[in-house]
Every structure is written in C-alpha cells, then in structure tokens.
Amino acid sequence: MNARHILILGLLAISVSIARAQLPHPALSTPISGPLDYTPQAFDVIHYDARLDLTAAPQKTMSGACTITIVWVKDPSSGPFYFHLRDLQITAAYYNAAMATPVVEGTPESATYHYRIDPPPTARAGDTARITIEYNGTMTDELGDGYWGGVSSSDSAVFAMGVGFYNNYVSSTEHWLPCYDHPSDKATFRGRFRVRKGFAVASNGLVTVTPESDSTTVYDWRTDIPCATYLLTFAAGRYVPLDIAGAPVPMVVYSRTRDTAATRKSFRLLPRMVDAFARRFGPYPFEKVGYVNTTLGAMEHQTMVSFNTSLSQSGDTVNSTGAHELSHQWFGDLVSPRDFRNAWLNESFAVFCETIWAEELKGHAGYLDAQEKARNRYIRTVAKSEGIMPLYDFPRAKPSSNYPETIYQKGGVVVGMLRYELGDSLFFASMRDYLHRFSYGVSTTDSLRAVLEQDAGRSLGWFFDQWVYQKGWPVLNLTSRSGPSAGGLNRVSVKLQQVQTVGPAVFTRLPVELGFVGAGGVTTYRMVTMMNGVEEATFDSIPPFTSITVNKGPSVRALLEAGAVAGVESGALHPDSAAVEFIVRPNPVRRENALSVEAHGASDCTGIDYAVYDSSGRKLAVGHSETCLFTIPVAGLASGAHVIRFTLKGLSYDVPAIITR
Numbered sequence: 001m002n003a004r005h006i007l008i009l010g011l012l013a014i015s016v017s018i019a020r021a022q023l024p025h026p027a028l029s030t031p032i033s034g035p036l037d038y039t040p041q042a043f044d045v046i047h048y049d050a051r052l053d054l055t056a057a058p059q060k061t062m063s064g065a066c067t068i069t070i071v072w073v074k075d076p077s078s079g080p081f082y083f084h085l086r087d088l089q090i091t092a093a094y095y096n097a098a099m100a101t102p103v104v105e106g107t108p109e110s111a112t113y114h115y116r117i118d119p120p121p122t123a124r125a126g127d128t129a130r131i132t133i134e135y136n137g138t139m140t141d142e143l144g145d146g147y148w149g150g151v152s153s154s155d156s157a158v159f160a161m162g163v164g165f166y167n168n169y170v171s172s173t174e175h176w177l178p179c180y181d182h183p184s185d186k187a188t189f190r191g192r193f194r195v196r197k198g199f200a201v202a203s204n205g206l207v208t209v210t211p212e213s214d215s216t217t218v219y220d221w222r223t224d225i226p227c228a229t230y231l232l233t234f235a236a237g238r239y240v241p242l243d244i245a246g247a248p249v250p251m252v253v254y255s256r257t258r259d260t261a262a263t264r265k266s267f268r269l270l271p272r273m274v275d276a277f278a279r280r281f282g283p284y285p286f287e288k289v290g291y292v293n294t295t296l297g298a299m300e301h302q303t304m305v306s307f308n309t310s311l312s313q314s315g316d317t318v319n320s321t322g323a324h325e326l327s328h329q330w331f332g333d334l335v336s337p338r339d340f341r342n343a344w345l346n347e348s349f350a351v352f353c354e355t356i357w358a359e360e361l362k363g364h365a366g367y368l369d370a371q372e373k374a375r376n377r378y379i380r381t382v383a384k385s386e387g388i389m390p391l392y393d394f395p396r397a398k399p400s401s402n403y404p405e406t407i408y409q410k411g412g413v414v415v416g417m418l419r420y421e422l423g424d425s426l427f428f429a430s431m432r433d434y435l436h437r438f439s440y441g442v443s444t445t446d447s448l449r450a451v452l453e454q455d456a457g458r459s460l461g462w463f464f465d466q467w468v469y470q471k472g473w474p475v476l477n478l479t480s481r482s483g484p485s486a487g488g489l490n491r492v493s494v495k496l497q498q499v500q501t502v503g504p505a506v507f508t509r510l511p512v513e514l515g516f517v518g519a520g521g522v523t524t525y526r527m528v529t530m531m532n533g534v535e536e537a538t539f540d541s542i543p544p545f546t547s548i549t550v551n552k553g554p555s556v557r558a559l560l561e562a563g564a565v566a567g568v569e570s571g572a573l574h575p576d577s578a579a580v581e582f583i584v585r586p587n588p589v590r591r592e593n594a595l596s597v598e599a600h601g602a603s604d605c606t607g608i609d610y611a612v613y614d615s616s617g618r619k620l621a622v623g624h625s626e627t628c629l630f631t632i633p634v635a636g637l638a639s640g641a642h643v644i645r646f647t648l649k650g651l652s653y654d655v656p657a658i659i660t661r
Contacts, residue, residue, distance in 0.1 A: 030042060030078055030079030031112075032082045032105075032112050032114055032182075033112075033182045033184060033339065034111055034112050034339075035111055035168070035169055035170040035171065035182070035339065035340045036111075036339055036340055036341050036393070037339055037341075038182075038184050038338050038339045040074075041073075041074075041079055041082070041180075041185070042072060042073065042074040042075065042076055042078045042079035042080075043070040043071065043072055043073065043076075043079070043081050043180075044070060044071050044073045044185065045068060045069070045070050045179075045180050045185050045186075045187040046069045046070060046071055046128075046187055046188070047068075047069040047187050047188045047189070047190070048066060048067075048068055048069075048177065048179060048187055048188070048189045048190070048191075048232075049066065049067040049068075049069070049190045050064060050065070050066040050067075050177055050189075050190065050191045050192070051064055051065050051066075051192045051194075052064040052176075052191065052192070052193050052194065052234070053194045054158065054193055054194060054195050054199075054201070054234075054236045055194060055195060055196050055216060057153075057157070057158045057195055057196070057199055057236040057237070058153045058154075058156050058157055058158045058236070058237065059153065059158070060138050060139040060140070060151055060153050060158055061137070061138050061139075062088075062136065062137070062138075062139055062176070063135070063136035064134070064135055064136065064177075065132060065133065065134045065135070066132070066133050066135075066177055066178045066179070067130050067131070067132045068083065068130070068131045068132075068133070068178065068179070068180075069128065069129070069130050069187075070128070070129050070130075070131065071126070071127070071128050071129075072119070072123060072124065072125050072126065072127045072128075072129065073125065074125055075124070075125045076119040076123040076124070076125070076127075080116045080117060080118045080119065081116070081117045081118075081119065081129075081131060082114050082115070082116055082180060083102075083114065083115050083117070083131070083133070083178050083179060083180055083181075084113070084114045084115070084169075084174035084178070084179060084180065084181040085115060085133070085135065085174050085177075085178045085179075086108065086113070086140065086150075086174045086175050087108075087137065087138070087139070087140040087175065088135045088136065088137040088138075088139065088175075088176075089135060089136055089137045090102055090115075090133060090134070090135050090178075091134045091135060091136060092132075092133075092134040093117065093131070093132065093133050093134070094130075094131065094132040095117060095119065095120065095129060095130075095131055096129055096130055097130075098120070100117050100131070101117070102115040102116070102117055102133070103115060103116045103117070103118075110168075111168040111169045112169070113169070115178075117131060133178040135178065139151035139158075139160075139175055139176045140175055141161075141164075141172070141175060142164035142165075142166060142167040142172055142175075143164070143166055143167060147164065147165070147166065148161050148163070148164055148165050148166075148296055149161055149162070149163050149164020149165065149167055149170075149172030149175070150164065150172045150175035150176075151175050151176050152294075152295070152296055154295040154296075155237070155256070155294075155295050155309065156237055156238060157235055157236060157237025157238075157239070157294065157295075158235070158236050158237070159233070159234065159235035159236070159237070159292070159294045159296075159306060160172075160173070160175070160176050160232075160233045160234055160235070161233070161294075161296055161297075161299050161306060162229075162230035162231055162232065162233060162299055162301055163230050163299070163402065163403070164402060165401045165402050165403055166398075166401055166402065167402070168396075169181070170230070170340045170402050171183065171228075171229055171230040171340075172230070173229040173230055173232050174229075176234075177229070177232065179229045179232075180229065181229045181230070182229070182339070183228040183229070183230060183336050183337055183338065183339060183340070183442060184338050184339060184442055185228075185229075186226035186227055186228050186336065186440065186441065186442070187226055187227065187229075188222075188223060188224050188225065188226055188227070189204055189205065189221075189222070189223050189227055189232055190220070190221070190222040190223075191203050191204070191220075191221045191222075191232075191234060192218055192219070192220045192221075193218065193219045193220075193221070193234060193236060194212065194216055194217075194218050195216065195217055195218075195219065195236050196215060196216060196217075197211075197214070197215050197216060197217055198238060199217070199236055199237060199238060199239075200219065200236070200237070200238070200239040200240075200241065200254065201219035201221070201234055201235065201236045202233075202234070202235045202239060202241075202254040202290065202292035202304050203219070203221035203232075203233060203234045203235075203304055204221055204223045204227060204231070204232055204233065204301065204302050204303050204304050205221050205222045205223025205224070205225075205287060205288070205303060206221070206222060206223070206250075206287055206288060207219055207220060207221050207222075208220040208222075221234075223286075223287065223302070223303065225285075225286060225287065225302075225440060226440050226441075227302045227333075228302075228333075228336045228442075231300065231301050231302040231332075231333055231336070232301065232302070233299070233301035233304055233306060235254065235292045235294055235304075235306065237256070238256065238257070239254040239255060239256065239292065239293075240254070240255055240256070240257050240260055241253075241254055242254070242255055242260060242263060242264060242267075244264075244267055244270055244271065245271075246270075246271030247270070247271040247274045247275070247284070247289065248284070249274075249284055249286070249287065249288055249289060250287070250288040250289070251270055251271070251274075251288065251289040251290075252288065252289070252290050252291075253267050253270075253290070253291045253292070253293070253307075253312070254290075254291070254292040254293065255293050255312065256293060256309070259293060259309065259312055259313055262312060262313045262314070262315045263293065263312040263313075265315040265317060266311065266312045266313075266314060266315055266316055266317065266319050266322070267291070267312075267319065267322065268317045269317055269318070269319065270289065270319075270322065270326075272360070273319075273322065273323050273326050273357065274289060274326065276356065276357060276360040277326065277327055277330060277353065277356070280356065280428050280431070280432075281330045281428070281431055281432055281435060282330070282432045282435055282436065284329065285329060285330065285333070285334040285435075285439065285440075286302065286303045286329060286333070286334075287303065288303050289303070289326070289329075290303050290304040290305065291304070291305045291306075291307045291312075291322070291325075292304055292305070292306055292307065293307055293308075293309040293312050294306045294307065294308065294309065295308070295309055296308065297309075297311070298311070298321050298322075298324070298325045299325070300325045300328030300329065300332055300333060300346075300350075302329070302333045303329070303333075305322075305325040305326070305328075307321075307322065307325065308321075318357075318361065320354050320357060320358070323353060323354055323357035324350045324351065324353065324354050325350070326353075327349065327350045327353030327354075327356075327357075328346060328350050330349075330435055331345065331346055331349035331350060331353070331435075332345070332346035332349075332350070334435055334439055334440065335434070335435055335438040335439065335441065335442070335443050336441075336442045336443075337442065337443070337444070338442040338443065338444050340402065341392060341393040342392065342443070342444050342445050343402070343403065343407060344391040344392060344394075344407040344411050344445075344468070345443065345444075345445065345448065347403065347407045347408045347411060348391060348407055348408070348410075348411020348412055348414060348415050349411075349415055350408075350412075351374060351408045351409060351411060351412030351415075352411075352412045352415035352416060352419075354370060354412065355367050355370035355371050355374065355412060355416065358370035364554070368554070368556075368557055371412070371413055371416045371556075371557035372557045374408075374409045374410075374412045374413050375409075375413045375557050375558075375559055377405075377409050378405075378406065378409035378410045378413065378559070379473065379559075379561055382404075382405045382406055382409050382410070383406070383410075385399060386399050386400050386404050386405060386406055387399065387400065388471045388472055388502050388503070389404065389406050389471050390468065390469055390470055390471045391406070391407055391410065391411050391414065391467070391468045391469075392445050392468050392469050394406065394407065410473075410559065413557060413558075413559045414467045414468065414559060416556065416557060417463075417467065417511070417556060417558055417559065418452075418463065420511060420555060420556035421460075421463060421509070421511075422452070422456060426455065426456060429455065430451060430452050430455040430456070433451055433455055434447075434448055434451040434452070437451060445464065445468060449461075449464050462508055462509060463509070465504075466503070466504050466507050466508070467559070470503050470504055471502060471503050472500055472502035472503020472504065473500065473503065473507075473559045473560055473561060474498050474500050474507040474510055474530075474559075474560045474561070475498065475499050475500040475501075475560070475561045475562070476496055476497065476498060476499070476512065476550065476560060476561070476562040477496070477497045477499050477562075477656055478494060478495070478496055478497075478548070478550060478562060478654070478656060479494075479495045479581075479582075479653060479654055479655055479656075480492060480493065480494045480495070480548060480653070480654045481493045481651060481652060481653055481654075482542075482652055483651065483652075485540055485541065487541075488544070489540070489541045489542060489543055489544075490542040490543070490544060490545070491538065491539070491540050491542070492516065492538065492539045492542050493536065493537070493538045493539075494514060494528070494536065494537050494538075494539070494548075495534070495535070495536045496512060496528060496530060496534070496535045496536075496537075497533065497534045498510075498530070498533045498534070500561075505533065506532060506533040507530070507560075508530070508531055508532075509529060509530075509531065510529065510530040510558060510560065511527060511528075511529055511555070511556050511558050512527070512528045512529070512530055512550065512551065512558065512560065512562075513525055513526070513527050513528075513550075513551055513552070513553030513554075513555050513556065513558075514526050514527075514528060514548055514549070514550060514553070515548065515549035515550075515552050515553055516539075516542050516543070516545040516548055517545055517546055517547045517548070517549060518543050518544055518545045518546065519544070519546075522543070523549070524542055524543055524545070525553040525554060525555075526539050526542075527553070527555060547613075548654075550562040562656075580599060580600070580601045580602045580648065580651070580653065581599075581600045581601055581653075582597060582598070582599055582600070582644075582646045582653050582655050583597070583598045583600050584596070584597055584644060584655050584657055585598075587656075587657050587658060588657075588658035588659065588660050589634055589657065589658065589659045589660065590660050592634075593633065593634060593635040594631040594632060594633050594634060594635075595631060595632045595634055595644075595657065596629070596631055597610075597625075597629070597630050597631065597632060597644075597646075598628060598629055599628040599629075599646070599648065600628075602628055602648060604649075605625065605626065605627055605628035605648070606626055607624075607626065607648070607649075608624065608625040608626070608630070608646060608647070608648050609622070609623070609624050609646070609647045609648075610622065610623050610624070610625070610632065610644055610645065610646050610647070611623075611644070611645045612632070612634075612637065612642055612643075612644050612645075612657075613642060613643045613644075613645065614638075614640060614641075614642055620637060620642070621633075621637070632644065634657075634659060637659055638659070639659050639660050640658075640659060641656065641657075641658055642656070642657045642658070642659060643655065643656055643657070644657055
C-alpha cells in the first residue's frame, strides 16, 4: 500500500466472531504472565507495526491496524499467542494472512484480561509469524476520565500514558495498541499516525513526516531499539517541535506555541543533564532525547517523555523532574523491570538521580541536602499517609498504589546508602556494569544484587534484606557522657540503641554520623557503624562542644530517625560512670505533665542537677534533686525532640525525651 492508503481499513467487509472463554484452552497449559509475576511464553514478540487514524484528534475516536511479528521460541503446542486490548473493538484478525479468531480470556475486571490466538497445527518452534489485528472505537483510560493510565484528551491534544496508578494490570498501552502488554517482552516499534493538517504527533524513536493530502499528514515514527510496551506512547496535538542543541544525540521538546519561550528556558540545561548522567552511568542509550508537554505527566516513555505542561511553563531551569525522567532512560528504559514487583528499580534510582543532578549543580553538599529532603519527606509524610512498606513487591491497595511514593523517596535514600556502602568508584563502576549486562533487556532485584556482589567481591544480602525486602527504618536513642582529656579537648562516650517497633529488630552495618558542634558552629564529625542493637563508642580529642547532631555529616544521609541531642558539659569521664543510667518515663511524653526519673545504679544521688534543651540546643528549664527518684515538670514545654542533661558528681549524662501533645 502506498502512503495515501496506508491507514484505510475495512477493504473487506468481514467481521470476526470473537469467542469468549473463561478458562485457557485445555491443551495449552502455559498461563499468561500477570503484572506481578513472570511466566516464560512460547513466543517472543519481535516488532509492532501500527497504523493509527487519529484524524478525530483531540477526540479519542480512532481506527487502526497492528501487525505483531513473533518468533515461536518453544513448540507452539505448549502455549498460544496472547495479546491485550481494552475497550476497542476488533474487526478482523489474521495469522500470516489467514483469518484467525481471537478468544477472550477472563473479564475486564481481571488483571490478566486478554485475547488468545491459537497457532495453526503446522506451526513449529523457530517459526516467525505475523499476527495482524484490525480494530476501532474510542480509546479509554484506566478507570475513567481524568485518570492517569491509558489515553486522555485535554488541552486540544490526545495522548497516551504507559502505566496506571490504580488499575490492577499496571501497563496501559493496551488502551490503544494490541500488544503483549507485559514488561518482560521488549520489541521494536513503528507507528504511522494519520492526523489532520496542523496537528503534530510525538512518539518513540525517529520520525519521517509525509503530507498525505491537503488535509492530512502521516507521522511515521520508528525505533529499532527494543522497547517495553508500557514505554510506548503517542501525543497528537497542535505542537511545535523545539530542537535543543548541545548534545551528541538529537534533543527535541514538543510544546504548544504559547509555551515555547518558557519551555526553552525550562530545558536550557538538558544537554548538561545528559552529560551528567552519561559520565556516571554510560553513554545515552537511545537515538534521541524527547519530551512532549501534556496535561498529565511526567512519564518516562522511551525517547519521548510525557511532561506536565505546568512544569514547562514554570521556566525552572533546574528542572529536577526533567532530570528524574531523563534518568529513567537508563534506569527503566535501557534496563526495564521483568515485572512490576521490581518497579523500585525504576523509581528509586530516578529519585537518586535527582540527588545526583543536585550534586552536579551544587556539589556534594547539594547532593546531601537533596538526600536529606527525600529522607525527611519519607519518614515525616509518606510513611504516615501510605503506611510502612518494603521497596520490593509492596502492597498496592489504597492508600498505596501501583507507584506509591515510598518507592520514590525511601528508595532514593536507600540507593544513596548503597553508594556510601560501596564507595563512589565501585558504586558507579558497578552501575555501569549492571546497565551494560542487561542493556535493552529486563532485570530483577536479584539481578542487580548479583552484579553488585560480583563486582564488590562480597555478599550484600544483609543490605537488600533490611532495606529492600523488609519495611521500616531504625529509630535511635542516644545517650552520652563527656569529660576533659589532654590539651583542652574532650573524651566523649556515646551509647546508641535501636528502639524501632516496625521492621527488623536490628539494622546491621548502620552508618550513624555524629557531629559535635562547637563554638561558631564548627563541627567535628565521627562515624559509628552499628552492628548490633546497642553500640557504645568513645571518642578522644573532641574540641569543646555545645550540642551533638545525628545524621547531618558530610558522608551520608542514612534512613534513620533520631531526636537531635544537645551537648554535654565537662566532667571527669572514667569507667565507673558507665554504671549509672538515668531512666526517664514515659518517653515519649503524651498527656503527662511530668517525667519520672530514676538514677539507676547510682550509690549516692546527692546533688543531681538537670537542664532541658530543645533540638536547637536552647536551654528551656533547669532543676535540682537530692534523691535518685524525682520528677521533672514538662507542662509548659512544646512538642518535639528534647534532651535532658543530668550532672552527678562532675559527670554529665544526656537522655533524649520526645514530647507529643
């Protein structure tokens, strides 16, 4: 067919009778993969060749045909060909030009709702087959107008988003394209989109534009690099392509005319983004860098990111969201998850890459600041709203979703901790190794771990067990004692205790960076690596200090929670001091107006002084006791992290106290 007739369908007035079956064909036992599992199939999809008539755009009405090229990698008798398609009507189907009958399996409510086409008896392993599906109707989204996954129409454009947040099937390309809609099977793609004159189409790969008539144009997009179906997309609207110079590959952003100035400003640093990630993770892996402004976004479709128009309109040149989506071209697109249990491999690394972009612009301090913001957002907000969950195979029922923010914020910090554990040289080299080994394919959490362990020459099972497969984070209590040592410096003893109630009872190899804040804010940092639930460490040669910080140092932002600890006063620190422990109850304080204190292990409690500090080290209250059992009034103190400093016989002891009203 020539270009003028490329999308004219229905030359034969043939309707296909589509059978419905609730159970698989009895002779064909291989089940279809679900979104949260992977089952090897008898076929491998090689290529999708789609022809879509979108002349109704921005309406969602369409007609189309898709030829799917497959190879039978196993005897076809072990399993049929499966494909997904939602809410669109099949008008004809062919297997190597012979008419075929698609059989519906399951109901639309099922996560694995799909069609089956049985191969002819002559089909053999190693054969190549072409299945053509002709179809039409109105494209839909995952749950109704305004939801993310599937096809939407707004702002005079119609566009596809590759995944859904709340559907049970996750990958949503089946809302516009007949395909084996599972990330485990990547294929090349050609999409020929017919639109009215004045409309442009953005999609995957590289494009050839052919005026078809005075009123229609065909945008012929093609990528010869394998792509997961959830990373395929199109956007048809009155777009202007903005070419951006400065990188070794073409870069283009599709924008509405009204937004071109702001969009150019927002993407001014795009060449530097590409270079920043290429230096760390390897060369940019595809034939172009592309973004298209849509009212829903952002989504990392391969070489054509759907990007929220409001972000482009902001003119924010830092464009952290743009960096997040760009990094997915390595983490998610070059190497895709084998199934969606492994979605953290995409989103955790993309948030980590946001912090890498901050490091590129602001140095290591910018990286640590971005890591801390992710840590704080996860612990203070996300975990409270979504519930506490692991990164791998997380729950999806509300308030979670297919893409809970946990796998973004928690995951970004966890990857930062992995970087600290391995060190920069090994971490980035191993990331490049991982991306190279699985390039243009798929991987799993175990795949990543295996590469890291081989490169590191040691087991990292402990890391993945406690940070990826299990939920929760360590919560620390810190007490300290301090006394003078030689040269006007201090000898400081610190006791750290894990008291978390969710997740592992003990997080091992936990990096806890302590900061001893002296005059003028000059801080001396020391690292404690917790191997057990309780760790004690003594530091010599600490300059005089007024407070102690936790997890604020120059090395790492660990995923841990601890109240800030005020400094301790000077005193003669000697081994006998370890026998005394100040026990404060209740802690946290909720409705009580006083704390009960016991100087446990003290033989003489005459002359106990105490002071209460807030998290900034400001002294709020002072008091005195002549007994080992006494109370401290707290009715007038605000909520938050506090430290009570007890002084007995010239020795000082700090105890954290949390007040919640």
